[in-house]
Amino acid sequence: xxxxxxIHAFYTDDEVLLDAVKAVKAEHHHIEEVFCPxxxxxxxxxxxxxxxxxxxxxxxxxxxxxxxxxxMTNYIMIEDWPMDIGGKPSxxxxxxxxxFVPIMFELTVFFAAHLMVITFYMRSRxxxxxxxxxxxxxxxxxHFLMEIPVHNNEEALTSLLAKxxxxxxxxxxxx
Amino acid sequence: xxxxxxSIREPLVLGDxxxxxxxxxxxxxxxxxxxxxxxxxxxxxxxxxxxxxxxxFYTVGTGIGVWGLNKNIGWAWDITNFVWWVGIGHAGTxxxxxxxxxxxxxxMAINRSAEAMTIFAVFQAGLFPIIHMGRPWNAYWVLPLPxxxxxLWVNFNxxxxxxxxxxxxxxxxxxxxxxxGLLPDFAMIRDRAVKPFQKKIYALLSFGxxxxxxxxxRFEEVSLxxxxxxxxxxxxxxxxxxxxxxTSINPGWHSTIFPPYFVAGxxxxxxAMVQTLLGIMRKxxxxxxxITRMHIEYMNMVIILTGGIVAVAYATEFFIAWYTGSPYENxxxxxxxxxxxxxxxxxxxxxxxxxxxxxxxxxxxFRRSFMIxxxxxxxxxxxxxxxxxxxxxxxxxxxxxxxxxxxxxxxFVDVGIFIGTIGFFFVLFLLYARTFPVIAQxxxxxxxKSSGEFYKKRREQGIPTKPEIIVTDISAITGRxxxxxxx
Numbered sequence: 001x002x003x004x005x006x007i008h009a010f011y012t013d014d015e016v017l018l019d020a021v022k023a024v025k026a027e028h029h030h031i032e033e034v035f036c037p038x039x040x041x042x043x044x045x046x047x048x049x050x051x052x053x054x055x056x057x058x059x060x061x062x063x064x065x066x067x068x069x070x071x072m073t074n075y076i077m078i079e080d081w082p083m084d085i086g087g088k089p090s091x092x093x094x095x096x097x098x099x100f101v102p103i104m105f106e107l108t109v110f111f112a113a114h115l116m117v118i119t120f121y122m123r124s125r126x127x128x129x130x131x132x133x134x135x136x137x138x139x140x141x142x143h144f145l146m147e148i149p150v151h152n153n154e155e156a157l158t159s160l161l162a163k164x165x166x167x168x169x170x171x172x173x174x175x
Numbered sequence: 176x177x178x179x180x181x182s183i184r185e186p187l188v189l190g191d192x193x194x195x196x197x198x199x200x201x202x203x204x205x206x207x208x209x210x211x212x213x214x215x216x217x218x219x220x221x222x223x224x225x226x227x228x229x230x231x232f233y234t235v236g237t238g239i240g241v242w243g244l245n246k247n248i249g250w251a252w253d254i255t256n257f258v259w260w261v262g263i264g265h266a267g268t269x270x271x272x273x274x275x276x277x278x279x280x281x282x283m284a285i286n287r288s289a290e291a292m293t294i295f296a297v298f299q300a301g302l303f304p305i306i307h308m309g310r311p312w313n314a315y316w317v318l319p320l321p322x323x324x325x326x327l328w329v330n331f332n333x334x335x336x337x338x339x340x341x342x343x344x345x346x347x348x349x350x351x352x353x354x355x356g357l358l359p360d361f362a363m364i365r366d367r368a369v370k371p372f373q374k375k376i377y378a379l380l381s382f383g384x385x386x387x388x389x390x391x392x393r394f395e396e397v398s399l400x401x402x403x404x405x406x407x408x409x410x411x412x413x414x415x416x417x418x419x420x421x422t423s424i425n426p427g428w429h430s431t432i433f434p435p436y437f438v439a440g441x442x443x444x445x446x447a448m449v450q451t452l453l454g455i456m457r458k459x460x461x462x463x464x465x466i467t468r469m470h471i472e473y474m475n476m477v478i479i480l481t482g483g484i485v486a487v488a489y490a491t492e493f494f495i496a497w498y499t500g501s502p503y504e505n506x507x508x509x510x511x512x513x514x515x516x517x518x519x520x521x522x523x524x525x526x527x528x529x530x531x532x533x534x535x536x537x538x539x540x541f542r543r544s545f546m547i548x549x550x551x552x553x554x555x556x557x558x559x560x561x562x563x564x565x566x567x568x569x570x571x572x573x574x575x576x577x578x579x580x581x582x583x584x585x586x587f588v589d590v591g592i593f594i595g596t597i598g599f600f601f602v603l604f605l606l607y608a609r610t611f612p613v614i615a616q617x618x619x620x621x622x623x624k625s626s627g628e629f630y631k632k633r634r635e636q637g638i639p640t641k642p643e644i645i646v647t648d649i650s651a652i653t654g655r656x657x658x659x660x661x662x
Contacts, residue, residue: 037620134362
């Protein structure tokens with residue numbers, strides 16, 4: 001893979017970082033990534049990240065779970081082996097539906113929650129035995145790291161970042 | 176101003192803390208060695224757990240006959256313990272999900288441990304129905320599997336099967352909710368670990384969490400949606416547990432107020448257990464600056480509310496039992512018959528521990544006292560155990576015919592398994608307290624500026640939370656080093 005140069009600018013305060021991101025964006029530089037130890041509200045908007053659609057997927061997973069529960073209760077209780085339980089025969093799904101509400105609810109939640117979390121893990125590329133990709137261990141403690149690609153403009157970028165309150169600026173070869 | 180909070184609110188993080196101090200404080204119990212008290216507590220719990228396992232093996236090897244059950248009381252300690260443990264679990268989800276939806280910042284110091292408690296409590300709860308099957312190796316028969324072993328399919332009309340679905344959904348969803356929240360904190364431990372083995376373990380546990388802006392955006396959305404899903408889920412779980420009783424036609428069980436009353440009781444007992452655990456944990460892990468008097472007081476307020484709901488439910492049950500004029504209702508667990516009958520001690524234990532003693536929390540001084548809170552929380556744990564025992568043993572002890580008037584006497588096996596689950600629970604919790612970040616440090620860092628004592632004081636003096644930017648000489652802060660330390 002081709003080597004490219006990036007600037008790693010470190011910050012130690014969330015508000016300073018947010019202003020720095022806005023300042024860098026105002027100068028029309030591309031911010032490759034920001035690594036944070038905790039969520040900074042408004043950072044995604046400042047960086048220009050698109051809103052996440054993960055909640056929408058959760059809705060559809062929930063609908064899938066509900067549909068599965070309806071299919072399963074109908075197949076098992078009505079079609080495959082109808083039984084007369086306590087004088088309440090099961091000939092029609094809709095007439096037996098009230099007894100299936102708990103199952104329908106639980107499977108809706110089960111599908112929505114688990115599939116959404118799996119989607120999150122896949123999209124954010126986090127799973128067991130995955131290696132961490134934060135470039136500096138301090139970014140899970142109290143340092144924020146802004147990664148900006150360099151295109152022969154080190155000087156301009158460095159002086160801009162220094163003005164925004166970066167506590168450390170490194171130019172790194174990214175492999 | 177993003178970090179504003181009214182100055183009338185008491186700080187949630189005490190002392191002069193920086194972001195790095197939070198990291199240090201929360202990593203300390205994991206990185207340091209366990210003290211003597213931890214080992215004493217651990218070995219006592221381990222002994223209780225092994226004793227309980229012995230009793231379980233004895234039960235499975237010999238049969239359910241080793242319990243004190245009889246032809247009339249076919250459910251007793253086992254289901255009492257099951258409902259008790261499930262109920263305890265409810266506080267964890269309430270704190271992490273419901274309080275997240277209500278944007279309560281104080282949940283952040285306690286949600287991790289409360290949710291750990293939930294998961295460990297539901298483990299204990301799940302043991303009882305499986306042991307009570309008598310042949311636990313057939314436990315998978317509760318699943319809707321195509322089969323040839325006789326029952327053909329499970330019965331979806333049965334509340335016992337609803338329980339299977341509710342409890343397993345609850346346990347698994349709580350587990351992923353908890354673990355997803357743990358990822359950034361495991362990553363924090365991973366990135367500061369010195370020992371290679373420790374680094375490897377936490378790297379595995381953290382799933383390679385890197386903390387990108389996009390990850391955090393998704394993380395917050397996932398937390399919010401999971402909270403939205405877990406809130407009705409937690410209410411459904413104890414609703415369905417109460418339906419094990421409420422859908423029967425037994426006087427004393429056939430009660431329409433059971434679902435909301437069981438949910439309130441579950442939260443009541445769960446918060447009591449959180450108070451018991453955190454009262455000890457904040458001391459032994461030196462996290463007094465994070466789990467403060469304010470947290471204890473807030474939880475006590477929830478206890479007063481849910482305890483009040485439970486008290487009103489008791490009064491309703493008692494009144495209705497009397498108002499029916501039916502002699503059979505006079506055998507139910509909240510009736511004159513129960514108060515004066517052979518189980519009078521169980522009845523009055525319930526009233527004393529669950530209604531009378533918690534009223535002390537109306538006094539502000541008691542509500543803010545760690546010692547009194549601890550004692551009251553133990554009382555509520557006992558009281559809520561008696562509630563379930565009364566509902567089951569007293570109601571079943573007198574049927575419609577005198578020939579069904581039997582009493583329940585527990586055997587040493589009944590007692591042993593219960594003690595065993597308490598031991599198992601504490602074994603898990605103690606191991607957790609030594610190896611997991613017990614406070615959601617990434618979340619606490621987000622409220623440090625709004626609710627930390629240091630920043631609150633500064634704000635009152637008019638000092639902004641944002642530090643002044645000091646621009647030093649560029650050459651001093653610029654390096655060309657390749658410090659790609661993580662890969």
